[in-house]
Amino acid sequence: MTLVSELHPVVLKAGTDEASRTLQDYAEFWKIPYRMNLLEPKGSVLFTSDRSIAAESAIHGPVILTPVGLEEAEKTASYAGAAVTSEKKLVRLPVRKGITVSLRTNVYEYSGQRIEPLLVSDGATIMSRVLGSNVHLVGLDLVTEYARLIHEGYEQIPSRRFSLVAKLPFSYQSIPSFIRNRSFRTEKGLSDLREENLGPVECLRAVFLASLVRIAGPIPRIGFWRRGKAYALSVTHDVETQDGLENGAKILMETEATLKIRSTWNIPSDRYPLTSPVLTILARNGEVGAHDTRHDGRLIFLSGEEKKRRLASCRARLERLVDQRIRGFRAPLLQHNKDLAEALYNAGFEFDSSCPSWEVLSPTSLRSHGVGTIFPFYMRNILEIPVSLPQDHQLIRVAGQKPSAAVDLLLKLATWIRGVGGACILLIHPDYEFAEAENKKEYERLLESFRSDPECDIMTLGEMGEWWKTRKEARIETNDNKVSIISSEHSHMSSELQAELVTGYSGDGFSVVNL
Template sequence: MEKNSYVSITLAATTLENLGVLKDLAEFWKIPYNIHPGSEQVRFLVSSGIPSEDQNTQKSPTIIIPSGNEECRKICRQHGLQLEEKEENVRLPIAPETFTSLKTRVREFQGAQLTPVLATDRITILNKLKGTESYLLSLDIVGEYTNRIREGLEDPVSARFRLVSLLPIPYSVIPEALRNWSLRRAYSTAGENEENGPIECLRTIFLASIVLASKRPIPRIAFWRQGKRFVMTVTHDVESKKGLEQGTESLLEVEKKLDIRSTWNLPSERYPISDESLHRLAVAGDIGAHDTRHDGRLVLDSFDDMVNRVVQCKEKLESSGDTIVVGFRSPLLQHSTKLLAAIRKAGYEFDSSIPSWEALSPTSLKPHGIGTVFPLEVDGMVEIPVSLPQDHQLLRIQTLSPSEAVEQLLSLSRWIRGIGGVCVVLVHPDYEFGNREHQLEYTRLLGEFRKDPECDIMTLKGVADWWRKRRSTFVDISNGSARIRSLGNNLDLGGLDLEIVVGYASSGFETTRIKTSMGDDLRLGLENVTGGQ
């Protein structure tokens, strides 16, 4: 391999579904890859399943991700290895003092022919077969990723919720104190979350394995614009007329002082919304849809009825002519693949209804989440997970004071900052933070983000637009250099930064920034590498 060249990564799999997952992992990091190397020599292969001779004719260095017990046993027979299967809590650093973890089944290869390459204090995750250029992963990160995303997109309706939904009155008629009491009882029996960003952990294993096995720097496109480390976005679900007329005023006073634009999600038919109120919020940020009646029954509707409801909500909010509504948030953070398909069909560009992790889902009455604090694309639509606990759960279910709630939100946000994700703040103007007596605490919460020079503050629409822009780019490597290119001819590449991952160690990824001149030329050569995190 040439001294000043980047590694050429080829992805391969035994099924198209698994190949799609590998592409998703590579696209998340925005590293250069191909799936059809053609006449170009394959320099590094990442394969879900044992690669065929046709997939690796050049006998290139290869990471093998076994996709089942039979493949693991076949590898053991071929190389005289042993296999130990066990449940483990895998914990890996992604950045200094920032760890990801997941609890999963590990198939750990053992034998004198193996050299550990990536390991925790309990298990070896990646081994090299001595005398070969083959590397074996002990986790099926492809299958695990597939299952977790699939489960995260679905929040099954509990029998109790389904029974309540059959009542001839909306759930909101039930006294709030009784509803909160019921949720607190369910919350008290919910188990603690033993994982910390499980999807991020799988993504870390993917990139760390490539970095360590290839022994080459890996160029990638940074997550956020203009070198920012992470993003914060403020969102409000306005659930009552009182919240609209009083709570929004208090929240807006704080946000205007801090120069923060937020996203206001409104139910179109639960209470009267004047054109004046709509205009006031549209000027201060973006308007999002929050169903029509907010009665909790949306997720139980037929597909056609779902589409009709979310279309009706969009059209009603847009009827004043003041705003275009392109984002949706479901009441009670309800979600399913069917509902996401209905939202997409109704013409929305993004959704923000799935929690990264919620200690208690009001719908399933169980802990639930999708396990990532980054946006993801679901069948062509951007999903922005609600990455921080919503104020209702902190204040009304966990019965924290506003000050205690702020402390918990800031503590969790520091972890998200460490991995470079999106801090999605969900504050209802209907609850404590919408009262003027708690303005100082709300100011303290938002002020921590505003004064952080590495934080980029956007609306949900801004996050979705940026993620689509980044999604439409790729890293082109040639002649020992890397360049950001776009899939379309007219895409503005402004704000996009290239980074080089030069290593992985106990402090996570070691990333080097490149000094470049201002302008359109984003070509970066290894000779330009300078030190720095």
């Protein structure tokens, strides 16, 4: 328990259930203390998406309002005797010294005698004060944009071409070649691997917290990773062929064993012959996850019931072979949508890692695609751990990079993820270049960079899932300015939760101290 002076309670209140859930998602992401829909306790700050709630509550204390849609922004402006214009801009916010998060979105610029910009970043007004009132206006639509990025980003629509090919018998082998032959502008594709594509959701989350800290003052939260760690890494492998399982895996595992890194091996249950001894070695050096049954690209086209049956049989077969519980799933071709998430839950899985933060070219939708976050999140009861770094196949086989250039790019992107505090999820296939003896040094260079960083929390996907659940179930309690973490006694990881205090927000991002 730590004493902190001057904490102002945060209250969230929205006009609709959807907006309510979104505001709650923001608060739950940061793990700040908050109350929903309550009458405001003394000295509290209200965060709302609803104009009339803002007007009522402003009589009692400070209010932060994020209007939903341009029409609401216009009504809000006229209520404040101001004007508003909407313009698509690249919003860029510092989160710490030298690290920014970005999003291309419509920015509402309020203007008028009563409008005073309070938080301006890179030419965009993030928040303004309405003079003579307690109301503060957020310049971004935090509710609509969150739904657009996370929910629409999660619904992957297969292209017609993919649908046709995937439904033909024995068609899977033809998929990689028609993607390889597709006109693919390498330069542009790779340069699109930028923060506004990999993590636009992080920008929305930063706006939420920065606005609150500016108005409410210091806010306690729970750190993202285990005590002393700034970001996380999971090394994952999808084993596509028997050769990868029997030969490639050994080469990758040698490097990992030297660096004491345990990785996650995702195995298709019915694509090539599997034996218990081979899988047990993988489980002993890390963990085994499921990678569909036949790996034919058709999973996404099955009905909910068919998906569930197929996924359950995949899990059951692997569990028999490994003699361990299989908790996680990775879909072939990184296919994902809400139906699949639901089927995974019904088939007994706890987490999924099939959604790229950003993919230059999705083999399923045949366009660039991603969920826009580098942190785990819940979707229909399943924890989704996004594949935050581009997979080896895309960099080397699709974009034609040399393994050394691919490692350079992966490390550059990992530096950004580290700065934001996210989860680096590597996807390296034992069937491709990194498992060739001549590229062993490059694979070592890649992993060594994480291993030598004392602030990197290295864990398997299963451990990351367990950690994120532990953090999710914990909460911060403040009583008379005393801060403590309330957590489930069931998790052995609870003692690793770190309470932090966000003391301010400036041009160098958030100022944070450990409590």
